[in-house]
Amino acid sequence: MPDARAAHARALALLAQNHDQPIRKGELSIPAIRGVGGSLIRLLDCNTDPARIWDVDFRAEPAQAGVGLIAVDHLGQTMPYDEMLSWALFYTSIFGGRKAPMVDVADPDGLVRSQAVQSGGLRVTLNGSEARRTLAGRFVEDTFGAAVQHLAFATADIFATAKALAERGFPALRIGANYYDDVAARFGLAPALVARMQAANVLYDEDAGGQFFQLYSESRPGGFFIEIVQRQGNYQGYGAANAPFRIAAQKRSTRPAGMPRL
Numbered sequence: 001m002p003d004a005r006a007a008h009a010r011a012l013a014l015l016a017q018n019h020d021q022p023i024r025k026g027e028l029s030i031p032a033i034r035g036v037g038g039s040l041i042r043l044l045d046c047n048t049d050p051a052r053i054w055d056v057d058f059r060a061e062p063a064q065a066g067v068g069l070i071a072v073d074h075l076g077q078t079m080p081y082d083e084m085l086s087w088a089l090f091y092t093s094i095f096g097g098r099k100a101p102m103v104d105v106a107d108p109d110g111l112v113r114s115q116a117v118q119s120g121g122l123r124v125t126l127n128g129s130e131a132r133r134t135l136a137g138r139f140v141e142d143t144f145g146a147a148v149q150h151l152a153f154a155t156a157d158i159f160a161t162a163k164a165l166a167e168r169g170f171p172a173l174r175i176g177a178n179y180y181d182d183v184a185a186r187f188g189l190a191p192a193l194v195a196r197m198q199a200a201n202v203l204y205d206e207d208a209g210g211q212f213f214q215l216y217s218e219s220r221p222g223g224f225f226i227e228i229v230q231r232q233g234n235y236q237g238y239g240a241a242n243a244p245f246r247i248a249a250q251k252r253s254t255r256p257a258g259m260p261r262l
Helices: 004-013 049-056 082-094 137-143 157-167 177-187 189-201 240-253
Strands: 031-036 040-042 069-080 103-107 110-119 122-129 145-154 203-207 212-215 225-233
Touching: 004 031, 004 082, 031 177, 031 189, 040 082, 069 082, 069 137, 069 225, 082 122, 103 240, 110 137, 110 203, 110 240, 122 137, 145 157, 157 212, 157 225, 177 189, 177 203, 177 240, 203 240, 212 240
Parallel strands: 069 122, 145 225
Antiparallel strands: 031 040, 069 145, 103 110, 110 122, 203 212, 212 225
């Protein structure tokens, strides 16, 4: 953001909850507020002291070969459905975000409502369900309220990233073969591309602006998972049409509803 301290002052004027913590030797004072589910949001810019956080508060490690991740694309926050309006207002008022239309995502055990909010490079998807047996509902129960359920990282080459991750033991979510029959028919994809996607468990979507590829991890205990995405052209969505297939795959690989968490 252009000015972290001005943004912090604006957030407090809009009654956001401030976050204070002791500043130890060798640390910067970084303005911060509390967000969804008590999450901590630190406000950084490129022009003032907060911009130096990586040089001052962290110790550099020797560079290592990466897997092609270049940025955070978006984060997904899951909450009780009746909190979605409040948290959408939080992002639109404090960060000047723009809301996308709300969409319904089919879970075998009920509907999940999803709404994206974007402000510049900040993209957040808010997900809520009134049905306790949905994956979203179970996540809220396990975390005792709203929390970040997934992080999505961007890559410029999802197939190269998928290969590099597989070599490091990344637990990719296995997508059923019926998905690839469906996506090939919907978009008229070349058989070679579909075969490549299926081998890497990559999902696909497109809109008038461009194309979108997705790769998911298996869910961790408690429901948290990682997503890798590649946007081509000016694709603006989040692969909503793929969500039912992703949810079905996650339900096949996680503990059944009603089984206690160990």
